[in-house]
Amino acid sequence: MPDFQLFLSDAVDWLRTLDDQSVDLLITDPPYESLEKHRSVGTTTRLKISKASSNAWFEIFPNARFDELFQEIHRVLSKNSHFYLFCDPETMFLAKPAAERSGFKFWKPLIWDKKKIGMGYHYRARYENILFFEKGKKKLNDLGIADVIEVPKVFRGYPTEKPVEVSEILIRQSSEIGEVVADPFLGSGSVGVAALRLDRSFWGNDLSSEALALARSRLIKEKER
Numbered sequence: 001m002p003d004f005q006l007f008l009s010d011a012v013d014w015l016r017t018l019d020d021q022s023v024d025l026l027i028t029d030p031p032y033e034s035l036e037k038h039r040s041v042g043t044t045t046r047l048k049i050s051k052a053s054s055n056a057w058f059e060i061f062p063n064a065r066f067d068e069l070f071q072e073i074h075r076v077l078s079k080n081s082h083f084y085l086f087c088d089p090e091t092m093f094l095a096k097p098a099a100e101r102s103g104f105k106f107w108k109p110l111i112w113d114k115k116k117i118g119m120g121y122h123y124r125a126r127y128e129n130i131l132f133f134e135k136g137k138k139k140l141n142d143l144g145i146a147d148v149i150e151v152p153k154v155f156r157g158y159p160t161e162k163p164v165e166v167s168e169i170l171i172r173q174s175s176e177i178g179e180v181v182a183d184p185f186l187g188s189g190s191v192g193v194a195a196l197r198l199d200r201s202f203w204g205n206d207l208s209s210e211a212l213a214l215a216r217s218r219l220i221k222e223k224e225r
């Protein structure tokens with residue numbers, strides 16, 4: 001019976017506690033330095049006091065730590081597996097080579113089309129990237145799925161909460177029933193909800209106890225459905 005386990009730790013420290021090749025699929029969404037940049041230009045005052053500002057809620061994960069993060073992700077993933085990284089269009093230029101240095105093959109950035117425009121001065125943001133990496137050789141389950149995923153963004157959720165439906169597509173594509181899906185920066189637990197919904201087990205971690213409490217209540221509800 002698929003179940004979940006949650007941990008309160010730094011992402012890299014937590015990954016170091018996992019055995020080699022113990023995870024079948026990893027999907028994650030770290031809080032990038034680029035969030036800070038948006039705080040330090042222009043819209044800032046509004047952002048600082050806005051509920052929509054992620055920075056009011058959580059710590060930033062420095063770009064300088066990408067190598068140690070991706071090395072650990074590569075180590076814990078099974079021999080032939082996929083890794084998806086939610087990423088903004090600026091940070092992806094740093095994340096891609098760092099993950100390649102850790103041994104991943106980069107396939108392409110998927111586009112998550114949020115169906116509605118958001119903030120920004122230089123063309124307002126309507127999409128995010130999901131970088132698609134491979135360890136070893138693994139085929140996608142459905143070769144007919146497009147590289148643009150159209151799902152409306154979550155309204156008034158946890159800061160930068162991702163829709164469960166986006167993770168459901170990735171999990172169906174890259175894992176089987178009963179396998180282990182992990183997220184070292186779980187936030188509100190949307191990857192975990194998708195994993196349980198699709199009868200996969202879920203291992204999640206976050207530095208914030210608020211995130212963990214929220215994720216735990218969502219995952220318990222999902223198991224009771």
Ligand SMILES: C[S@@+](CC[C@H](N)C(=O)[O-])C[C@H]1O[C@@H](n2cnc3c(N)ncnc32)[C@H](O)[C@@H]1O
Binds near residue numbers: 031158206
């Ligand atoms: C962008 S949010 C994840 C949102 C999530 N995908 C969702 O749908 O709700 C990033 C999360 O990383 C956590 N975090 C920040 N620094 C961390 C670290 N060093 N290790 C683990 N988690 C960290 C934050 O507390 C936050 O919940």
